[in-house]
Amino acid sequence: MQTYQPQSTKLTHYLFFTGKGGVGKTTTASATAINLADSGKRVMLASTDPASNLQDVFDTELTNKPKEIANVPGLFVANFDPVTAAAEYRESVIGPYRGILPETAINNMAEQLSGSCTVEIASFNEFANFLTDSEVDQKFDYIIFDTAPTGHALILLQLPSAWNNYLDENDRGASCLGQLAGMDDKKAMYEKAVVTLNDPELTTLMLVTRPQKASLLEADRAAQELAAIGIKNQQLIINGTLKDPTDLPSQTIFTQQQNDLAQMPASLKELAQFEVPLRPYNVTGLDKLRLVLQSEQPKLTPQPSIKNDYPNLDVIVNDLVKSNKKIIFTMGKGGVGKTTVAVQIAKKLVAQHKTVHLATTDPADHLNLFKTDDPDITVSHIDEQQVLKDYQDEVLASAQKTMKSDDVDYIAEDLRSPCTQEIAVFRAFANIVAQDDSDVVVIDTAPTGHTLLLLDSTQSYAQEVQRTSGEVPQAIIDLLPRLQDPSQTEIVMVTLPETTPVYESMRLNDDLDRAQMAHTWWLVNQSMLATNTTNPCLQARAQNEVEWIEKVKELSNNHFAVEQWQPDFEKVLLTI
Template identity: 85%
Template sequence: MRNYQPEKANLTHYLFFTGKGGVGKTTTASATAINLADAGKQVMLVSTDPASNLQDVFKTELTNKPKAITGVPGLFAANFDPVTAAGEYRESVVGPYRGVLPEAAIRNMEEQLSGSCTVEIASFNEFANFLTDPDVDQRFDYIIFDTAPTGHALRMLQLPSAWNNYLSENDRGASCLGQLAGMGDKKAMYEKAVATLSDGALTTLMLVTRPQKASLLEAARAAQELADIGMNNQQLIINGTLQEPSDTASQAIFEQQQSDLQQMPASLQKLIQFEVPLRAYNITGLNKLKLVLQAQQPSLTTYPAIENNYPDLDIVVADLLRTNKKIIFTMGKGGVGKTTVAVQITKKLVAQHKTVHLATTDPADHLEFFNTADPAITISHIDEQQVLKDYQDEVLATARQTMKSADVDYVAEDLRSPCTQEIAVFRAFANIVAQDDSDVVVIDTAPTGHTLLLLDSTQSYAKEVARTAGEVPQSIVDLLPRLQDPNQTEIVMVTLPETTPVYESLRLNNDLDRAKIAHTWWVVNQSMLATNTAHPCLQARAQNEVEWIEKVKAISNDHFAVEQWQPDFEQVLLTI
């Protein structure tokens, strides 16, 4: 596999970097931009990521207008804040109804427009303006976007029903209907933006991944979603490959990376592939960003050892036992290890003579490694795809009774949104909790606060507002008050000691605050610091973790734990 060198990668005018949170999109996009600018090109770098740290990378205050980067002639950067844009967009839709509809209806509308779908559309609106600006097009040789739009958002924009009166008339539909309300005047601009994205002579999709199974699977999913709307010019960048293992921890990581890369999804194997080796320094500041993609690297640096004095998961479990919690969720973005933490909590509770029902959406073949012979443990595996399909079929069957074909297509696409998946899975979880057959129910993957508020507001105000998330089952109606009872429920926030996962967790944290759901404890998972590794590259990563562990410590008011890196899910199950 070749090292990634932008000037030799046959890049197009527009470059879109995409991948899971924490894979290094911003670092890779920024290093690419600097590399091209140093080669004498005029380069525009734009971030549309809600967790963007582009301002920190360049130590420059950025807005949604191009700003020259000091120290890199030819490089300009802008930072679109999709969360702010989503708030402005939400008010543009809701504002005209204030004082006209009841306050309860207004609250429902606001919640309908508070989810990830609205952020996606508002984000696309921001960069579609930029993407279709002829002055920008002519001024720069390369225009680089840190974070590509999702395939779901783009497909939705292509559907005829997104642009008719259906959105204001629908009374049947799915989880996030309403996010395109008020954008009817943008159709021509969006069509031009989508056409540009699907033109392989103009646009390249740069899929950034870690050499890890979960990250590779997410890259394959994103690649397929975007290929479905015509973005077929794709390249794969594997970021953070370990080169020369030298101790126990680094050897385990090296073997795990190689194993996961050998089992890479077939769709990714067909793509042009590059790698960016793991570097033995923290990639911060212009000097390190200029260096990271160069073939010639400085000699390895040995970092002083950092003593790991942080508490582990035992402190969390002790508090769960002391407070006698009945419902425990693990919550976090994909790939942070929610299932592993849920299994560890289960084992530790059983060791303290509790009976536990563990519910998970993790693939069933992983759970065969789990000791299910213990009579104190029962397990429910929820097939996420099946429960989603069942929910989609249910809503579509109702829609087909009253809607035109084009409108049904719109509902079908809306049902592919992240909100819909959360609701479908949560319904299955609600049925499990309703059984109440154990002392404690431990659930891998909690619903976001937005989903809970959406379900709650729909149940209460569906008669007042046309938009609805579908019929809410009694099991969910009964469960919502229990989830808001801190004496019964605890949500354990799981994150990684890295920039993007921590910022993403903060947004989930705010969601739960809005929904008034108890979430005292945080777990910083997969910590390299906690392994006490002596490998220079891994020591560099361990040094970088301290800032984010300390941030979690502050956010959680010292209610946190740090769990060390483990090579894979199966090994964790076999060793706990």
């Protein structure tokens, strides 16, 4: 397999790096951007991920406006922050009417534009602006998007067609975003976005994956779904391939990777394939970003093993049982192993005589890999299309009982807005939390950014549900008080012993403090330290872990645990 070298790879003007959370999209996109800028090209790198860590990678504060990176002439970087985007979008809609409409009308517009639907579409507008801006197009040789984890990237990339269709067919000027005045004038921009995404001469989808089964399956799903909406120019980058196994742990990893690569889906085998070998260092800072794609790497020598005497997950589960928690979330950056940890917690709770409802709010639904015949575990996931249909049917049935035909048509039109799916999914989430069929609900959440949007939106979604259906279910009324009750709810923050996941957990910690959400425990997952490996590459990675495990120990006030790396990690769900 050919090593990934941007300058010797056929690249188009627009590049989208996407894939399962934690596969190295941001690292690969950033290293590509630096490599191209160092060759004399002008490059724009933008993140569309609410949980973006570009600021950590470049060690500099970023906003949704392009910022030139010091010591990399020609490279500009931006984060599309959803909160900032939503504030700017609201003002763009409301601003022209200030001083013209009555204050009550202005307040009503502001209320309708206060929900998470607005955050989603505002983020999309920023993305579409960059994708279609002729000035940006002419200023840069390459425009690179570091996208959100696959499930949400799929939603984002399908929005141009969805909103085009909705604007074409909506003739009443209403939607869950309030007045369409802020969107209708962007119809031409949406149409241009669709054309740009579907043009293989302009756009390439760079599918980033790990050499592991679940990651490859996720890449295949993304490839097929995006090809179905016209984005067919695709390349596959396999990140983290281990070379030269020298001991049992490294041989286990090497064998697993080679077996999974040999069994990759047939459609992926048809794509141009490149690899980035596993590196022994954390790829943060310009020096490491420049180094990671180079063929010449520093020589490594074996180092003495470091003793590992950290507590494991049992300590956390024993405390959850002792404190009789009813709702347990696993949260963290994409790819840290939240799903596997959720399954492990569920199994350990059952071993202590608890019944468990195990659920996921992640659109990627990695929980579907977990199979169990244990009667004490109920497994569920949110089928987005089904809950959308159920919600639409319920609202229309209610409206038909009390409204005239024209008013029912108005409601039916409103329910076709793409944002309605977000409302339906939120209601399903509230119902899972409200269930009483088990002693404990364990919820595997979506990657951090979207989880926080979901939790922060409780009150605004309640208002939106009421506006659409005329009533707010008790599950939504009770949701926020339950989530903020430390006697009922615990959030286990899952991280890896690496720079970026720990920084992401620190931001999550601050956000949960502001939201008044209970979060005592941290879990450092997939630690190589305990394996006592003598392989130079893995040993170097293990020694790098100590700094971050100790950091978590300090941040958590000693409420932490460490779970060691497991072979065939992506397959653990099938056997645990």
